[in-house]
Amino acid sequence: MHDAPSMLVPVLLTLAAGASYLVLAIRQHAGPRGWSLWRIALFLTGCGLLILGLSPRALPYAEGDFRRHxxxxxxxxxxxxxxLVMAAPVTLLLRTLPSRYGRVVTATLRTPVLQAITHPVVALVLDLGGMAGLYFTALYTAMMQHPVLHYAVHFHFIAAGCLYTWVIAGPDPAPHRPSVPVRLAVLGAAVVIHSVLSQLLYAGWHFRVATSVLQRHGAAELMYYGGDITEMLLAFAMVSTWHPRQASPAQASKACAVSV
Structure with missing residues (x-):
């Protein structure tokens, strides 16, 4: 089992995305509407974590160690x-693009296909389903033998993670996004499923990766506690941006009249 293929191209693409976001964000920040410095810091942090994840030799575990993966x-x-998602890159893009191109982006967000995959349940299945398929089928072994498949799996992890984060707590526009209680319910289900997967991994139930018990247990613990931390951050991000709908003055007066 060899280590990951060279990730030079994905790293360069990540650096290009970070530089592009920084240039556009600085322009918006200097404009009349401004742009949050926190969002800039969030996007650059996301790019940094992405580059770290694409550079396995920078991680603390040895080559071939399942905990590194x-x-x-x-x-x-x-x-x-x-x-990446909490930095609102789509909003930044819509502010920067000419209006005719902005309408294309908005129309794309409203297409039936995108609306289907942005349902929280679908996003959850794509996110955690990929994890389950990797560790409890022969996919992991195949991935380590075929560099192109390795790239594809990493791309799926990144895309599914961004999709799930956007659907649950993203500040960017998402047509037909369910209410906060619905998203909280999906997030709660994700916590349970993530916990079950990590415990199955710890027990080695139908586990299809050739590794030592020590590495398997360590990886399961990383999955368990790392999942808890990120899901807590998602929950905080969601409720911190939640603005309950308030009744209009006319509705409030009508409600008072009915109560009287």
Whole structure:
């Protein structure tokens, strides 16, 4: 079992994305509407975590150690997406693009396909389903033997993580996004499923990766506690941006009249 293939191209793409965001954000920050410095810091942090996850030799575990792969998974699929998504890159893009191109982006967000995959349950299945498929099928072994498949799996982790984060707590526009109670219920289900998967991994139930018991237990603990931390951050991000709908003055007067 060899280590990950060279990630030079993904790292360069990440650096390019970070530089592009920084240039656009600085322009907006200097403009009349401004742009939050916190969002800039979040996006750069997300890029940093992404680069760290794409650079396995910078991680604390030795080459071939299954715990290193699990740490990569947590950085790519759970840590980096929080920073990238909470930085509101789509909103920044819509502010920067000419209006005719902005309407194209908005229309794309409203397409039936995108609306289907942005349902919280679908996003949850894509996110945690990929994890389960990797560790409890022969996919992991195949991935370590075929570099192209390795790239594809990492891309899926990043894309599914960003999608799930955006659907649950993202500040960017998301047409037909369910209410906060619905998203909290999905987040609660994710906590339970993530915990069950980590415990199955710890027990070695249908586990399809050739590794030592010590590494398997360590990876399961990383999955368990790392998942708890990121899901708590998601919950905090969601409720901190929740603005309960208030009744209009006319509705309030009508309610008072009915109560009297």
């Amino acid at each position: 699990m740490l990569q998974h947590l950085l790519l699929a759970m840590g980096a997406p929080i920073g």
